[in-house]
Amino acid sequence: MKAVGYNKPAPITDDASLLDIELPKPAPAGHDILVEVKAVSVNPVDYKVRRSTPPDGTDWKVIGYDAAGIVSAVGPDVTLFRPGDEVFYAGSIIRPGTNAEFHLVDERIVGRKPKTLDWAEAAALPLTSITAWEAFFDRLDVNKPVPGAAPAILIVGGAGGVGSIAVQIARQRTDLTVIATASRPETQEWVKSLGAHHVIDHSKPLAAEVAALGLGAPAFVFSTTHTDKHAAEIADLIAPQGRFCLIDDPSAFDIMLFKRKAVSIHHELMFTRPMFGTPDMSEQGRLLNDVSRLVDEGRLRTTLTNRLSPINAANLKQAHALVESGTARGKVVIEGFGLQR
Numbered sequence: 360m361k362a363v364g365y366n367k368p369a370p371i372t373d374d375a376s377l378l379d380i381e382l383p384k385p386a387p388a389g390h391d392i393l394v395e396v397k398a399v400s401v402n403p404v405d406y407k408v409r410r411s412t413p414p415d416g417t418d419w420k421v422i423g424y425d426a427a428g429i430v431s432a433v434g435p436d437v438t439l440f441r442p443g444d445e446v447f448y449a450g451s452i453i454r455p456g457t458n459a460e461f462h463l464v465d466e467r468i469v470g471r472k473p474k475t476l477d478w479a480e481a482a483a484l485p486l487t488s489i490t491a492w493e494a495f496f497d498r499l500d501v502n503k504p505v506p507g508a509a510p511a512i513l514i515v516g517g518a519g520g521v522g523s524i525a526v527q528i529a530r531q532r533t534d535l536t537v538i539a540t541a542s543r544p545e546t547q548e549w550v551k552s553l554g555a556h557h558v559i560d561h562s563k564p565l566a567a568e569v570a571a572l573g574l575g576a577p578a579f580v581f582s583t584t585h586t587d588k589h590a591a592e593i594a595d596l597i598a599p600q601g602r603f604c605l606i607d608d609p610s611a612f613d614i615m616l617f618k619r620k621a622v623s624i625h626h627e628l629m630f631t632r633p634m635f636g637t638p639d640m641s642e643q644g645r646l647l648n649d650v651s652r653l654v655d656e657g658r659l660r661t662t663l664t665n666r667l668s669p670i671n672a673a674n675l676k677q678a679h680a681l682v683e684s685g686t687a688r689g690k691v692v693i694e695g696f697g698l699q700r
Contacts, residue, residue, distance in 0.1 A: 363379060363423075392434065400520075403683075426457035447482060447484065468644055510535055511578065513539075526539050537556050540560065541561070542562040582603070586607050
């Protein structure tokens, strides 16, 4: 089967950073389903792994953590899917990735593809939707009010991949006032179009920007990017006993900034459940089905903004470079092996 991989970590400018390769077609066992991949999207985790992680006991490392496709075959313990089903999912960071014609994934972390979306539109959603959903409902517990706080959530990085779906989920699944950050006119308009009640500029001091809204101190903050840059401002603006969740990898993070207000700090990593095989890992499949239903009801929309084809090393390099630049709006998706637009 066709695949894209590498045999040593490298910057995206290196000719060997991603290469077109051929690999044996895998066969499903246990709870695995074999998916014929129709489209994949690129997330920051893709370039972080590509830059840092060599193959583990094999000649090639294949990455990719979002896919939409058709179930081709199922393992003997599979009960949720059968061949021909259309699915979308984000996979596991400790298994081979989705940048291949056929991919094995545990059925428990797979959802049914939204019927109203094409392959590329669907592939934009799984990893970011799981991340935002878990951050809101499993980490921040946003349905539990913070005494005296404004019923509001600040989403730092509202125009990025996670931020773009987080704004929508917050609007559709909570009663919170949604404040999102964006710094350029085009990203500010994008975030407004997704439903944010207020958009503020993260290139300016966040505490003053939030205070100027006149809402009071927000109960919740969800930081998707540059947490190290904004941590002191977040500690200033968040309500006493508020809850703060971050998903990025700050080079430094002073947790003591938050002690005076007894703010609880939460990390969200959507790979934790599949990586450790937690007893509740099937929650990811269930929440993806909820996302799919909300899309088909017209309450959520795809965050795809850039579509490339076919799935090959050249296009994946282009997508990695764009995501790595930190200027991407929404999601970059690559579709079809052998399909050329």
